[in-house]
Amino acid sequence: MILVSLLPVVCRAYRQILLLIFPSFRQVLLPSLGLSALLLDDPLISTVKHYDLSNVQGTARGWEKDERILMCVPLRDAEVHLPMFFSHLRNFTYPHRLIDLAFLVSDSKDRTLTLLKEHLEMVQADPDPLQPFGEISVIEKDFGQKVQQDVENRHGFAAQASRRKKMAQARNWLLSSTMKPYHSWVYWRDADVETAPPTILEDLMRHNKDVIVPNVWRPLPDWLGGEQPYDLNSWQESETALALAETLDEDAVIVEGYAEYATWRPHLAYLRDPYGDPDVEMEIDGVGGVSILAKARVFRAGAHFPAFSFEKHAETEGFGKMAKRMKFSVIGLPHYTIWHLYEPSADDLKHMERMEEERLEKEAREKEEAERAKRVSESWQDKKGEWEQDKKEIQNKALQKSRERRERGERKSLEGSEQGPHAHAGEEEAEAKRGDWRSNAEANGIEAVEGA
Amino acid sequence: MARPLRRSSPITLILALVLFLGFIIFTLSPSNPVSSIPKSKIASSSSTRKSPNSPPPVIHYYLNNLTTSSDPIGNRERVLVLTPVARFYDEYWQNLLRLNYPRDLIELGFIVPKTREGNTALAKLEDAVRRVQTGSKKHRFWGVTIIRQDFDAPVPQNEKERHALSAQKERRAAMSRARNSLLYTTLGTETAWVLWLDADIIETPHTLIQDLALHDKAVIVPNCYQRYTEKGKENIRPYDFNSWHDSETALAMAKKMGSDEIILEGYHEMATYRSLMAYEMTEGGDPHMETELDGVGGTALLVKAEVHRDGAMFPPFPFYNLIETEGFAKMARRLGHQPYGLPNYLVYHYNE
Numbered sequence: 001m002i003l004v005s006l007l008p009v010v011c012r013a014y015r016q017i018l019l020l021i022f023p024s025f026r027q028v029l030l031p032s033l034g035l036s037a038l039l040l041d042d043p044l045i046s047t048v049k050h051y052d053l054s055n056v057q058g059t060a061r062g063w064e065k066d067e068r069i070l071m072c073v074p075l076r077d078a079e080v081h082l083p084m085f086f087s088h089l090r091n092f093t094y095p096h097r098l099i100d101l102a103f104l105v106s107d108s109k110d111r112t113l114t115l116l117k118e119h120l121e122m123v124q125a126d127p128d129p130l131q132p133f134g135e136i137s138v139i140e141k142d143f144g145q146k147v148q149q150d151v152e153n154r155h156g157f158a159a160q161a162s163r164r165k166k167m168a169q170a171r172n173w174l175l176s177s178t179m180k181p182y183h184s185w186v187y188w189r190d191a192d193v194e195t196a197p198p199t200i201l202e203d204l205m206r207h208n209k210d211v212i213v214p215n216v217w218r219p220l221p222d223w224l225g226g227e228q229p230y231d232l233n234s235w236q237e238s239e240t241a242l243a244l245a246e247t248l249d250e251d252a253v254i255v256e257g258y259a260e261y262a263t264w265r266p267h268l269a270y271l272r273d274p275y276g277d278p279d280v281e282m283e284i285d286g287v288g289g290v291s292i293l294a295k296a297r298v299f300r301a302g303a304h305f306p307a308f309s310f311e312k313h314a315e316t317e318g319f320g321k322m323a324k325r326m327k328f329s330v331i332g333l334p335h336y337t338i339w340h341l342y343e344p345s346a347d348d349l350k351h352m353e354r355m356e357e358e359r360l361e362k363e364a365r366e367k368e369e370a371e372r373a374k375r376v377s378e379s380w381q382d383k384k385g386e387w388e389q390d391k392k393e394i395q396n397k398a399l400q401k402s403r404e405r406r407e408r409g410e411r412k413s414l415e416g417s418e419q420g421p422h423a424h425a426g427e428e429e430a431e432a433k434r435g436d437w438r439s440n441a442e443a444n445g446i447e448a449v450e451g452a
Numbered sequence: 453m454a455r456p457l458r459r460s461s462p463i464t465l466i467l468a469l470v471l472f473l474g475f476i477i478f479t480l481s482p483s484n485p486v487s488s489i490p491k492s493k494i495a496s497s498s499s500t501r502k503s504p505n506s507p508p509p510v511i512h513y514y515l516n517n518l519t520t521s522s523d524p525i526g527n528r529e530r531v532l533v534l535t536p537v538a539r540f541y542d543e544y545w546q547n548l549l550r551l552n553y554p555r556d557l558i559e560l561g562f563i564v565p566k567t568r569e570g571n572t573a574l575a576k577l578e579d580a581v582r583r584v585q586t587g588s589k590k591h592r593f594w595g596v597t598i599i600r601q602d603f604d605a606p607v608p609q610n611e612k613e614r615h616a617l618s619a620q621k622e623r624r625a626a627m628s629r630a631r632n633s634l635l636y637t638t639l640g641t642e643t644a645w646v647l648w649l650d651a652d653i654i655e656t657p658h659t660l661i662q663d664l665a666l667h668d669k670a671v672i673v674p675n676c677y678q679r680y681t682e683k684g685k686e687n688i689r690p691y692d693f694n695s696w697h698d699s700e701t702a703l704a705m706a707k708k709m710g711s712d713e714i715i716l717e718g719y720h721e722m723a724t725y726r727s728l729m730a731y732e733m734t735e736g737g738d739p740h741m742e743t744e745l746d747g748v749g750g751t752a753l754l755v756k757a758e759v760h761r762d763g764a765m766f767p768p769f770p771f772y773n774l775i776e777t778e779g780f781a782k783m784a785r786r787l788g789h790q791p792y793g794l795p796n797y798l799v800y801h802y803n804e
Binding site for chain 2: 042044045047048049050051052053054056057097117120121124125132133134135136137138139140141142168169172173175176177178179180181297299300301302304305306307308309325326
């Protein structure tokens, strides 16, 4: 009887032990606890996830609060840029485990995809525990890009609108497929950035703005001035541009940096002072896409890269406009500069070709001249020989004379060198000879030699 | 040998036996499996994760293989059902459970505001979700995401205030933000369709998803009605007026308006003379009759995921003087996706 009455107690004790050993039996053993309002993931129900968006607002010091960044990189035929891109990636000082990488490879004809995956596998398998990144998604999606990506086509005015719309579409696909409720920030970065501080994420984040971009310049060959503003898509709106927008039809897209649309907007790029304070902020309306740090809540609220003409703008410029429209802060840093890779444009290439031709021409000319000079000096050598003979004769004569003089008890010094017809002795004869030499040299083109 | 056996109580023996069995099961059962990447036509991973602590693998998504077709079940197309929750109605949940689209192809997403009402709704929702997701495996949904909203809803959501014209812009802007927040955090790489289903839709045909998908349209919306009883007689009446064909009057009105004003449907102050799908229903008409729409309502709405991926969202600001779902229809059209409506295919709204 005692045993029977003890049974429930023992059973309960045993249930506790069982729970310790098999936590997965909890659903069977325990009635619902009614903690639902706590918004906690039940570790036993893997298919149900809870997120409180208040926890992913993004703050100025995200790295201290484990804020996750989604880094989005759109790629097309970018094989050559990947090694450089990954060297930047590895150098990021923001904790790598907090960075989720998302790539969209579209319409690529080169080995971008293969190479990208190789690089990613390598960094994830890195023995240094600080190197591997968070979740990595490589998305392959073609949009049927008809416009070719070479520099001339890419920057040609006519191709801009449709190119930018396609580009916007790619960006939206990338973001909408990979952004998760645990992301606090989204960082957009082009693969062809050549130089950027490894602390760029923290540097931009510190400003605690909804959308923020650095200034983007590019280095140039010396003959083009050494450097140049690159990204003209970060600008402040102007009255002229607004008036211009009024006159355009619904689907028109204003693109910056083309004579066709003179907008007179203040561009972030042109306001750079190399010695200026890198923390200086400037309100902007359009943003360039080379390097954008935005709070994820901007995208969650619906801001995206319009693949249609939104207030006469598309893609990143349209994104800036839309974020502004939704009352988010959009900021550019005029004196914080990153450097885009210099790819010579078609004009530059032509110019460089011309320069190369000129160089070859010049070389050929120099060679010819050198030969001519050689010929000249050879003929000079002949004259010199004559001279030497003459000199000797003169000297002999002079010696004879001096001997005669010495005989007469007189002394006279003699001067002259190998280098030139500079004998002072026997000047009359020498003068006559020099005249002869000059006419000779002129015949050989001495002026050309002097000119060279 | 016999004596000690007699001395020990049977309970000790049983305990020993059960403990021994438990030990055997424990040692033989596999350790916690590392979440593996499901093999599908969309996703693949070349490396596998060796332990939960090793870095995540590189996952390759072939979005060129993603289809949205008129045969979503045959093509195993994933549907994301999204519901902004202000109140939880059991009828909504029961209706959702009655949908006969394969559950392993359905993901659910909910967004709940941080209000007292929201808390209550959340508790009920959690309970309902838990019951399904711990039930038999084949009846579980593929995944459920529950999101707490990060901003406050501007106006209390009671029927009278909700429909006051002055409050509409603010309310619908907040609604847009909630919808977008939900959409862009739950839309995954493998999502083919998005079904927007409001928390107060309590009755739909069980084949809702298949029926709408069958039309293979970028955006398609059924007609939203409401059941009511008048003098003891059951009847139905139109409920959602946001699905419409544009009118010259409305377009002219928009032209005169400032860019920050919105046109709303169903207010006497604002006669738009748009033709509303709500009034185009004919008793006994073909439920599969289609009509092109310029504005859509969001009470029940099937959208191809690519439309949202292209960027069509619910504008939380006046977009062509339109907001929320109506603005969405306009944006979809700007992106080249034409919305359609089914005037004779009815879904029913809760009657407050």
